[in-house]
Amino acid sequence: MAFYVVQFLTGLASAASLFLVASGLSIIFGVTRIVNFAHGAFYMIGAYIAFTLTEQLSGALGFWGGIVVAAFAVALIGVIVEMVLLRRIYHAPELFQLLATFGLTLMVEDLVVLIWGPDDLVGRRAPGFKGAVDFFGQNIPSYDLFLIVLGPVVLGILWLLFQRTRWGVLVRAATQDRDMVAALGVNQKWLFTSVFAVGVFLAALGGALQIPRDAVHHAMDLRIIVEVFVVVVIGGLGSIVGAFVAAVLVSELNAFGILIFPKISIILVFLVMAVVLIVRPWGLFGKPEAAARKTPGLTVDPWRPLTSNERLAALAALVIAAMLPLFAGNYVLTVGSEIAIFVIFAVSLHFLMSVGGLASFGHAAYFGLGAYGVAFLAKMAGLPMVVCLLLGPLLGCMGAAVFGFFAVQLSGVYFAMLTLAFAQIVWSIAFQWVSVTGGDNGILGVWPSSWAARPSHFYWLALGVAALVTAALRAMVFSPFGYALRATRDSPLRSEAVGINAKRIQWTAFVIAGTTAGIGGALFAYLKGSVFPDNLGISLSVDALVMVLLGGVETVSGAVIGAIVYKALNIWLVSQTDLSKLVLGGFIVLIVVVFPKGIVGMLEMLAQRRRKSSPPGSPLLAKPIESAE
Amino acid sequence: MSVAPPLLAVEGLSKSYGGIHAVRGVSFSLRAGEILALIGPNGAGKSTCFDMLNGQNKPDTGHVRLLGEETTGKRPREIWRLGVGRTFQITATFATMTVRENVQVALISHGNQLFNLFGSAPNFDRGEAGRLLELVGMGGYADRPCGELAYGDLKRLELAVALANQPKLLLMDEPTAGMAPRERVDLMRLTAQIAREKSIGVLFTEHDMDVVFEHADRIIVLNRGTLIAEGSPAEVRSNPQVQAVYLGEGLLYDAEHREGAST
Numbered sequence: 100m101a102f103y104v105v106q107f108l109t110g111l112a113s114a115a116s117l118f119l120v121a122s123g124l125s126i127i128f129g130v131t132r133i134v135n136f137a138h139g140a141f142y143m144i145g146a147y148i149a150f151t152l153t154e155q156l157s158g159a160l161g162f163w164g165g166i167v168v169a170a171f172a173v174a175l176i177g178v179i180v181e182m183v184l185l186r187r188i189y190h191a192p193e194l195f196q197l198l199a200t201f202g203l204t205l206m207v208e209d210l211v212v213l214i215w216g217p218d219d220l221v222g223r224r225a226p227g228f229k230g231a232v233d234f235f236g237q238n239i240p241s242y243d244l245f246l247i248v249l250g251p252v253v254l255g256i257l258w259l260l261f262q263r264t265r266w267g268v269l270v271r272a273a274t275q276d277r278d279m280v281a282a283l284g285v286n287q288k289w290l291f292t293s294v295f296a297v298g299v300f301l302a303a304l305g306g307a308l309q310i311p312r313d314a315v316h317h318a319m320d321l322r323i324i325v326e327v328f329v330v331v332v333i334g335g336l337g338s339i340v341g342a343f344v345a346a347v348l349v350s351e352l353n354a355f356g357i358l359i360f361p362k363i364s365i366i367l368v369f370l371v372m373a374v375v376l377i378v379r380p381w382g383l384f385g386k387p388e389a390a391a392r393k394t395p396g397l398t399v400d401p402w403r404p405l406t407s408n409e410r411l412a413a414l415a416a417l418v419i420a421a422m423l424p425l426f427a428g429n430y431v432l433t434v435g436s437e438i439a440i441f442v443i444f445a446v447s448l449h450f451l452m453s454v455g456g457l458a459s460f461g462h463a464a465y466f467g468l469g470a471y472g473v474a475f476l477a478k479m480a481g482l483p484m485v486v487c488l489l490l491g492p493l494l495g496c497m498g499a500a501v502f503g504f505f506a507v508q509l510s511g512v513y514f515a516m517l518t519l520a521f522a523q524i525v526w527s528i529a530f531q532w533v534s535v536t537g538g539d540n541g542i543l544g545v546w547p548s549s550w551a552a553r554p555s556h557f558y559w560l561a562l563g564v565a566a567l568v569t570a571a572l573r574a575m576v577f578s579p580f581g582y583a584l585r586a587t588r589d590s591p592l593r594s595e596a597v598g599i600n601a602k603r604i605q606w607t608a609f610v611i612a613g614t615t616a617g618i619g620g621a622l623f624a625y626l627k628g629s630v631f632p633d634n635l636g637i638s639l640s641v642d643a644l645v646m647v648l649l650g651g652v653e654t655v656s657g658a659v660i661g662a663i664v665y666k667a668l669n670i671w672l673v674s675q676t677d678l679s680k681l682v683l684g685g686f687i688v689l690i691v692v693v694f695p696k697g698i699v700g701m702l703e704m705l706a707q708r709r710r711k712s713s714p715p716g717s718p719l720l721a722k723p724i725e726s727a728e
Numbered sequence: 729m730s731v732a733p734p735l736l737a738v739e740g741l742s743k744s745y746g747g748i749h750a751v752r753g754v755s756f757s758l759r760a761g762e763i764l765a766l767i768g769p770n771g772a773g774k775s776t777c778f779d780m781l782n783g784q785n786k787p788d789t790g791h792v793r794l795l796g797e798e799t800t801g802k803r804p805r806e807i808w809r810l811g812v813g814r815t816f817q818i819t820a821t822f823a824t825m826t827v828r829e830n831v832q833v834a835l836i837s838h839g840n841q842l843f844n845l846f847g848s849a850p851n852f853d854r855g856e857a858g859r860l861l862e863l864v865g866m867g868g869y870a871d872r873p874c875g876e877l878a879y880g881d882l883k884r885l886e887l888a889v890a891l892a893n894q895p896k897l898l899l900m901d902e903p904t905a906g907m908a909p910r911e912r913v914d915l916m917r918l919t920a921q922i923a924r925e926k927s928i929g930v931l932f933t934e935h936d937m938d939v940v941f942e943h944a945d946r947i948i949v950l951n952r953g954t955l956i957a958e959g960s961p962a963e964v965r966s967n968p969q970v971q972a973v974y975l976g977e978g979l980l981y982d983a984e985h986r987e988g989a990s991t
Contacts, residue, residue, distance in 0.1 A: 401824060401825055401826045401873050401874075403850075404850060575846070577848065578846055578848070579836040579841040579842060579849045579852055580842065580845045582825070582836055582849045583833060583836060583837065585825060586822050586833045589821075589825065590821060590823070592816065592820040593820035593821060593889070594833070595804045595805050596808060596816075596820070597805075597808060597833060597834040597837045597838075598805045598808040598834075598893070599842060600842075604843075607843065
């Protein structure tokens with residue numbers, strides 16, 4: 100019995116940090132409507148700075164002072180980030196905001212390694228809370244008890260702040276209707292900045308307070324951000340009480356889940372989240388979100404199928420690409436194969452994102468599942484390559500069918516967070532279930548059959564599949580299904596009113612995209628000869644997003660160009676610098692801020708400008724037709 | 729002898745929010761080809777009533793029947809499949825698609841081709857899409873992006889979309905809201921003409937009394953959730969209770985005074 104009580108208390112102690120970070124995210128979202136992906140990064144910087152300060156300053160005052168100063172320092176960094184970056188993208192689509200803050204996260208990951216080194220740092224114990232309390236023969240660290248008390252105290256302070264101060268009233272008002280608050284003459288800029296500072300302060304404090312419990316390391320940002328997303332999805336974005344309850348719930352599920360499913364405890368959290376989402380899609384304490392605001396002028400030009408000339412040009416490009424083995428060496432061909440595979444991956448996400456309006460932040464899960472599917476079939480069942488390539492993607496298809504069913508119940512940022520959480524769950528299973536997946540060591544020796552073993556042959560295979568997949572998805576954009584999918588994206592209200600079951604359409608699109616990604620993953624397994632958990636990791640998901648964005652979200656097939664440019668750049672970059680994440684993150688931020696239409700989008704816009712300026716009567720000036728009588 | 733059921737039969741429809749009775753025991757019916765206006769002051773329960781007919785809201789009690797078939801509690805998309813087209817107070821269209829594609833989406837849905845992955849949508853029922861657009865006077869706009877249409881044209885596009893499933897009933901929520909006076913007359917004249925030609929029943933809510941009295945065959949009046957009057961435009965116009973609701977207590981006093989005088 101005592102053991103369970105202690106387990107319970109450990110859970111409560113973990114909840115404190117989680118609550119601090121989640122409430123910060125929630126407050127920021129409530130007012131600015133930005134889901135701050137970089138929140139985990141601020142948490143991590145908080146921990147690093149606190150580590151340095153508490154090492155430098157001595158005594159109890161040094162320790163506690165160090166923690167508080169660290170949180171303030173990070174809040175200051177947050178203010179700078181808000182003023183320099185976020186102010187430029189408040190009116191950008193949600194996806195762009197998520198990506199920009201993700202780019203920031205990538206940069207921070209390399210920066211902390213640059214400053215503090217790659218090793219885990221173990222901080223000192225908290226003065227006054229070094230011992231443990233005996234509880235019927237079980238030890239409870241007294242610092243845990245401190246954290247257990249701290250959680251509700253912070254909740255109370257936040258409550259007072261929001262109920263009893265003028266600033267709090269403004270924040271609550273802005274959470275309900277920020278345009279109205281602005282119309283009432285409140286300086287919105289500073290309100291947003293201050294809210295962001297408070298949110299970041301809470302994140303950094305959460306990180307700093309973890310020092311006595313956990314080592315500080317450079318991957319703690321992603322771990323916490325996934326948990327925080329789960330917490331806010333369960334608790335409801337924008338609700339602080341929700342964040343508290345959900346943080347306790349998730350921490351307890353983790354604490355007791357370890358006893359029930361020692362290896363895959365995260366499954367339990369996932370199940371609870373799934374149930375909450377089915378019963379209350381907006382979270383336990385959240386409010387149903389009004390339909391996401393449409394970004395005006397995002398897409399004005401309707402899509403059209405390729406003209407016969409353009410079709411010939413595409414075919415010519417394909418023929419030229421197919422001639423690569425005539426003059427390129429093996430290394431170039433391997434890179435070419437990899438690029439072709441990423442074209443498959445990118446167009447699959449593009450289909451979901453551009454055509455369906457569903458920005459998945461965990462698309463790599465289905466890519467990786469396809470890869471693992473092939474590895475299982477090839478290594479365990481010993482099936483030949485052709486069979487594996489045909490059946491392997493089915494694992495991606497099944498994963499997409501299960502996760503997609505839940506994910507399409509949501510939209511916008513909730514959809515993005517949920518897909519990210521799902522991907523992280525799949526990753527954890529691949530990582531932790533060592534007996535089946537080999538864990539971190541992966542599955543090795545997935546080699547192609549002799550007919551595809553030569554680099555040139557494999558290149559042709561990858562290129563052929565990529566061309567087929569791209570053409571098929573493009574055809575689908577202009578199929579009745581594609582129209583229906585675009586209809587659900589453009590107006591859920593109108594599509595329901597013309598008999599369209601939007602969720603089923605979107606689910607189908609999710610499964611199509613997941614299966615296609617699985618095809619890419621299956622080829623990837625053979626290209627590399629191995630499968631690792633990284634094949635379904637977050638960074639791969641983000642690679643896909645960047646490829647789509649780089650090509651242009653508003654285009655039909657921009658992802659192809661995006662994938663080619665990005666992958667080539669990426670391979671080159673990794674060979675040139677150790678700070679690839681820093682460069683990549685900076686690159687992402689740059690695209691979002693100065694280049695939001697992507698390469699193909701830019702080209703189309705330029706072409707259109709030229710077209711529009713030539714004929715005298717632009718359509719906008721056309722006379723309104725006579726009324727019908 | 730069995731009498732054919734009316735196109736739309738509403739019986740004892742009620743809906744409360746907390747202690748507020750938004751709609752109380754509303755009953756009415758609508759024949760094919762008839763144009764029925766649902767009017768009432770702000771807060772009378774028009775929208776609640778309307779939403780219960782089109783499936784966006786579920787009544788606490790009461791029934792809605794379409795040609796004798798129960799539609800109470802069905803989803804909007806299921807009600808659409810039974811032959812009910814609708815337009816919205818604030819137009820809802822597919823902004824990134826062309827005018828023709830907007831109509832084609834409805835035709836695709838009507839033809840049960842929503843999950844057709846490899847057909848050609850640009851050629852889907854192109855002729856029918858063109859006919860519908862001609863019908864509402866939008867034939868010349870087929871290839872225009874829907875996002876750059878003027879508001880009055882959007883309303884007409886909505887009408888074409890609503891007609892795509894050859895509906896028996898059209899539900900129009902404030903069809904002329906936000907339009908210029910001339911556009912209002914044109915749109916309602918067009919609607920009335922189509923309704924009579926195709927024998928479609930039309931139920932619309934409206935604030936503009938000129939539109940209501942000119943185009944409705946029959947009018948029902950809601951006030952504080954209950955139906956207070958029903959009849960031809962002339963009857964409703966001269967109904968003292970309706971006058972009271974719309975014009976205030978002074979006239980009500982006048983009416984009562986006259987009533988008292990006559991007895």
